[in-house]
Amino acid sequence: MKDPLGDTLGALAAQFTLLSLLAFGGANAVVPEMHRQAVDVHHWMSDADFTALFAIAQAAPGPNFMVSTLVGWKAAGLAGALVATAAMCAPSCFLTYWVAKAWDRFREAAWRRALAGGLAPVTVGLVAATFWLLARAADRDVRLGLVTAATVAVAYCFTRLNPLFCLAAAAGLGLLGLL
Amino acid sequence: MKTPSVRALFLAFLTVGLSGFGGVLPFARRMLVERRQWLTETDFNETLALCQSLPGPNIVNMSVVVGSRFAGPKGALACLTGLVVAPVALVLVLADLWGRFGAVGHVPGAIRGLAAAAAGLAAATTLKMARPILIQSPFSAGPIVAAAFVAVGLLRLPLPWVALTLAPVSVLIAWRRGR
Numbered sequence: 001m002k003d004p005l006g007d008t009l010g011a012l013a014a015q016f017t018l019l020s021l022l023a024f025g026g027a028n029a030v031v032p033e034m035h036r037q038a039v040d041v042h043h044w045m046s047d048a049d050f051t052a053l054f055a056i057a058q059a060a061p062g063p064n065f066m067v068s069t070l071v072g073w074k075a076a077g078l079a080g081a082l083v084a085t086a087a088m089c090a091p092s093c094f095l096t097y098w099v100a101k102a103w104d105r106f107r108e109a110a111w112r113r114a115l116a117g118g119l120a121p122v123t124v125g126l127v128a129a130t131f132w133l134l135a136r137a138a139d140r141d142v143r144l145g146l147v148t149a150a151t152v153a154v155a156y157c158f159t160r161l162n163p164l165f166c167l168a169a170a171a172g173l174g175l176l177g178l179l
Numbered sequence: 180m181k182t183p184s185v186r187a188l189f190l191a192f193l194t195v196g197l198s199g200f201g202g203v204l205p206f207a208r209r210m211l212v213e214r215r216q217w218l219t220e221t222d223f224n225e226t227l228a229l230c231q232s233l234p235g236p237n238i239v240n241m242s243v244v245v246g247s248r249f250a251g252p253k254g255a256l257a258c259l260t261g262l263v264v265a266p267v268a269l270v271l272v273l274a275d276l277w278g279r280f281g282a283v284g285h286v287p288g289a290i291r292g293l294a295a296a297a298a299g300l301a302a303a304t305t306l307k308m309a310r311p312i313l314i315q316s317p318f319s320a321g322p323i324v325a326a327a328f329v330a331v332g333l334l335r336l337p338l339p340w341v342a343l344t345l346a347p348v349s350v351l352i353a354w355r356r357g358r
């Protein structure tokens with residue numbers, strides 16, 4: 001390998017360009033593939049690192065694609081973060097830009113509704129896989145499992161509650177040495 | 180309806196990007212519809228529907244659509260940059276702090292708590308997304324949800340192949356149901 005950093009940046013660019021175009025329903029649907037590439041295929045980080053980075057991205061304000069920024073950061077520093085962010089955003093943004101111009105013509109088209117209706121269950125299955133991967137790595141004992149269960153209950157029942165509340169409460173328990 | 184300047188677009192999305200935790204859409208609605216009145220409620224919902232049927236995070240797509248509607252490519256770039264730049268910088272600072280102090284005192288416990296709660300949030304998102312779909316068409320959508328979860332979550336198959344297999348089947352089912 002002549003240029004390991006260049007190779008890593010190239011791999012990040014290729015991976016996130018593909019994920020950008022596959023991220024129907026948002027970035028959470030492609031988290032399992034991000035995890036597979038970063039942990040299993042490229043060995044950029046451990047399972048625990050990935051889970052921690054996902055948690056940090058959730059705890060920061062902003063759109064939910066930022067786990068890709070942090071995967072790039074862990075793999076190749078600041079350059080990796082910028083490449084991963086750009087590759088995650090640019091392809092879907094170009095697509096959106098061009099489709100938006102033609103949108104009015106097929107807003108009511110039957111195929112568009114079939115497309116949206118058909119992709120939705122796939123997205124749900126993928127977000128469920130995201131949960132499974134995160135929970136498997138994060139819930140290392142009963143107390144952590146209870147934190148996850150409590151968060152599910154609170155976030156599902158009180159939809160208007162800011163999700164930061166659950167994250168802050170869980171981090172607070174950890175800071176007190178309880179987790 | 181007022182036509183905002185490129186600068187105003189940038190500043191509005193800068194505010195939106197920094198205000199939302201784990202989802203900035205409610206903040207985008209408040210900013211675009213209620214405070215600035217750049218879009219009507221109907222405009223917003225239709226734009227959102229467009230953004231949801233394309234890959235990529237909804238809010239990122241929305242920044243591109245709103246920016247290009249008012250100020251062309253320049254506006255799209257201004258909104259996208261405004262939305263992304265501050266959260267990305269902030270999440271990198273957080274990740275850097277984690278790199279330096281991640282092993283100090285009770286910080287590992289806080290990260291463990293954060294990760295467990297993040298897993299819970301993913302589960303709650305899954306449930307919220309799954310509910311309307313499974314109520315509306317349990318027998319056609321259920322197997323697709325399950326297949327996507329098993330293929331990507333349990334069998335760890337590469338997402339592109341899973342998506343290319345499941346999405347056409349699911350869209351076809353939705354198409355036939357819609358006719």
